[in-house]
Amino acid sequence: MSGGPGQGARDKLAAPPVGSVFADALRALPKVELHVHLEGCVRPSTFVELARRYDVPMPTADLEHVYDYHDMVSFMEVFERLGSAIRNRDDVARITYESLTDAARGSNVLYREVFCNPSTHPDLAYRDLVAGFTDGANDAQSATGIVARLIPSVFRGHGPEVSSAMVREVLDGERDLVVGIGMDGDETTGPPELFTQAYALARAGGLGVTAHAGERFSAQEVRDCLDLLGCTRIDHGYGLVRDSVLLERVRSEQIHVTCAWLSTTYHYDGPAQAHPIWLLHEAGVSMSLGSDDPAMGGTDLAGDYLAVARELGLSLAQLASQSTAALDASWLAEPEKDLLRVRLNAAGCPP
Numbered sequence: 174m175s176g177g178p179g180q181g182a183r184d185k186l187a188a189p190p191v192g193s194v195f196a197d198a199l200r201a202l203p204k205v206e207l208h209v210h211l212e213g214c215v216r217p218s219t220f221v222e223l224a225r226r227y228d229v230p231m232p233t234a235d236l237e238h239v240y241d242y243h244d245m246v247s248f249m250e251v252f253e254r255l256g257s258a259i260r261n262r263d264d265v266a267r268i269t270y271e272s273l274t275d276a277a278r279g280s281n282v283l284y285r286e287v288f289c290n291p292s293t294h295p296d297l298a299y300r301d302l303v304a305g306f307t308d309g310a311n312d313a314q315s316a317t318g319i320v321a322r323l324i325p326s327v328f329r330g331h332g333p334e335v336s337s338a339m340v341r342e343v344l345d346g347e348r349d350l351v352v353g354i355g356m357d358g359d360e361t362t363g364p365p366e367l368f369t370q371a372y373a374l375a376r377a378g379g380l381g382v383t384a385h386a387g388e389r390f391s392a393q394e395v396r397d398c399l400d401l402l403g404c405t406r407i408d409h410g411y412g413l414v415r416d417s418v419l420l421e422r423v424r425s426e427q428i429h430v431t432c433a434w435l436s437t438t439y440h441y442d443g444p445a446q447a448h449p450i451w452l453l454h455e456a457g458v459s460m461s462l463g464s465d466d467p468a469m470g471g472t473d474l475a476g477d478y479l480a481v482a483r484e485l486g487l488s489l490a491q492l493a494s495q496s497t498a499a500l501d502a503s504w505l506a507e508p509e510k511d512l513l514r515v516r517l518n519a520a521g522c523p524p
């Protein structure tokens with residue numbers, strides 16, 4: 174990451190007037206979210222409380238600043254502190270419950286697939302991660318109706334051996350709420366070709382496969398994740414706008430791309446007409462918005478919808494259709510998907 178929030182596109186297209194009525198309508202719009210990280214959703218107050226409990230050194234306990242970072246190195250320092258502050262089943266249950274109920278109540282998220290990096294939690298057993306996620310997800314569903322699934326994610330910086338071992342543990346573990354694997358971390362720390370074995374294991378085991386790729390506008394990253402890893406979804410994918418042939422392939426093959434407004438504010442500072450989210454939308458790519466690391470970025474999914482409407486001019490109807498596209502691309506079992514389709518359609522999202 175190379176910048177901070179607020180550095181995104183500034184040359185507006187014909188954006189709709191954004192008043193409180195429009196903002197309220199966007200917030201109330203039912204949403205399906207496929208790109209969000211459990212670690213990035215931890216409330217600042219919960220982070221401070223858990224860090225105190227486990228004596229994790231914190232540079233500050235000021236809730237306004239516990240997530241301060243200014244580049245990828247300082248971001249990773251915060252991420253590592255978070256990893257050390259989440260240690261057992263109860264911790265995971267708590268952050269899962271809080272994050273899901275926040276999303277349901279604040280942004281009307283009906284369904285969410287959640288990334289989590291098992292290998293960045295040195296004191297947390299994988300079985301406790303899954304058990305805690307299940308506890309928190311079940312309680313959040315009872316409280317708000319939100320449905321959630323888990324995507325254990327390969328951390329690029331930990332290399333291929335750790336990643337393959339992680340996938341084996343996922344395949345051997347409880348899989349009721351585990352629907353796929355992902356990959357994240359700094360793209361410069363390991364090319365996709367390092368992770369072919371991990372992905373082959375996951376595909377052979379019946380898991381969905383996606384990967385963060387092209388966040389820094391590399392088209393080759395996206396191509397490799399499709400060709401070498403067999404991904405059927407791509408997270409970020411902004412490099413697609415630099416390669417028209419690959420863009421057309423992704424459109425025609427219905428590869429779903431999960432974008433994140435927050436990330437583009439770090440990596441893009443050009444005009445709205447050339448913004449990657451706008452260009453992917455204009456190209457007819459199946460896509461949706463995710464809040465990525467909302468607590469760390471001080472935002473939420475409804476806030477990101479509003480930013481995209483304001484800065485890029487996407488309409489309420491266009492954003493509503495993204496929820497339908499995301500549900501179609503999700504890895505929820507078909508009977509449950511149908512139930513959510515009914516809820517989305519009843520709220521005005523296109524079939």
Ligand SMILES: [Zn+2]
Nearest residue numbers: 208357385465
């Ligand atoms: Zn992400």
